[in-house]
Amino acid sequence: MSKKSKIIVTGGLGFIGSHTVVELFSEGYEVIIVDDLSNSSIDILKGITNIVKSDIIFEKIDLKNKISVKELFNKHKDISGIIHFAASKAIGESVIEPLKYYENNLGSLINILQEIENLNTNISFIFSSSCTVYGQALNLPIKEIESIKKAESPYGNTKQIGEEIIEDFCKSYNKIKSISLRYFNPIGAHPSIEIGELPIGKPENLIPFITQTAIGKREKLIVFGNDYPTQDGTCIRDYIHVIDLAKAHIKALERVLNPEQKSNYDVFNIGTGKGYSVMEVIKTFEKVSSHKLNYTIGPRRKGDIIEAYADTKKANKILDWHAKLSLEDAILSAWKWEKKLQEL
């Protein structure tokens, strides 16, 4: 396959980043992975190279460091785009250490945008945003025009402010074209089971908590509340397979790389469009894994929203992107990944 453009993927050894690197590579892009390994493992690089059967350039860089970012851009002046995943993402930690989140998530973003401006060539920029920007939406499914609520956490605020910084920058600098992708709940692993999610410490998210409980790393799952106004009383989320999510980045990138494309900033929801309750997720896990999960009902988690699922029409139509994989596919792959981690 002939080589397409050269793309920097920051946070390329993280959960979504690593899967996106694989998709980019299989589409013929030349990829440069940038990661500081603060919340990822170098083993993921091995997993990626096992899948793509090729070496990939890896730069271990702390994007908070302006000089390192400058050096990175000086070394790779011929890039066409950047997919920017690198960010801290633990909601709870962000409440305890807000400055770490503002410095890491926004400082890095600003350093990159400054170097984009210095490059003075046409650049495509894809930003990892989150459905957290909507808070508890008044209208379901959630459209991109839904109002943005005051963020529940410093992490959520960095996503809101990050979007605003990029939008403002796109207005002032006409050589950048950018898309923010608002992810719903990414789960699952690559079908090869070479890469997957690697939560450090106790997972905050539902799926890794379920698989770690089933494998015996955690005693039991606490379901955070069953007295919500939903069909079974548990919260509803839109769980999207990380492979579908990774492919959405390729579609977004193709759009902004296209010189015919005039709009220089846009946002898209990336979800499946279907919501599942926590209890439905547990039942699905038990079905696909043939494992009885140890769980109990506990109190509500502070800051949890009741129900969130995406209206995906905008991404379906404009990006020509559709989520194709099911909740079963995603949970089964996450389970296989957990079993593989135990064998290592």
Ligand code: UD1
């Ligand atoms: C969280 C973040 C969101 C982020 C997303 C993906 C909030 C408000 N939002 O979403 O910004 O993009 O993670 O990383 O925190 N649950 C349990 N027991 C558990 C863990 C979770 O019952 O041990 C429930 C939660 O109450 C929730 C659902 O499972 O209803 C999903 O939780 P989680 O995986 O943490 O994702 P979100 O809270 O939706």
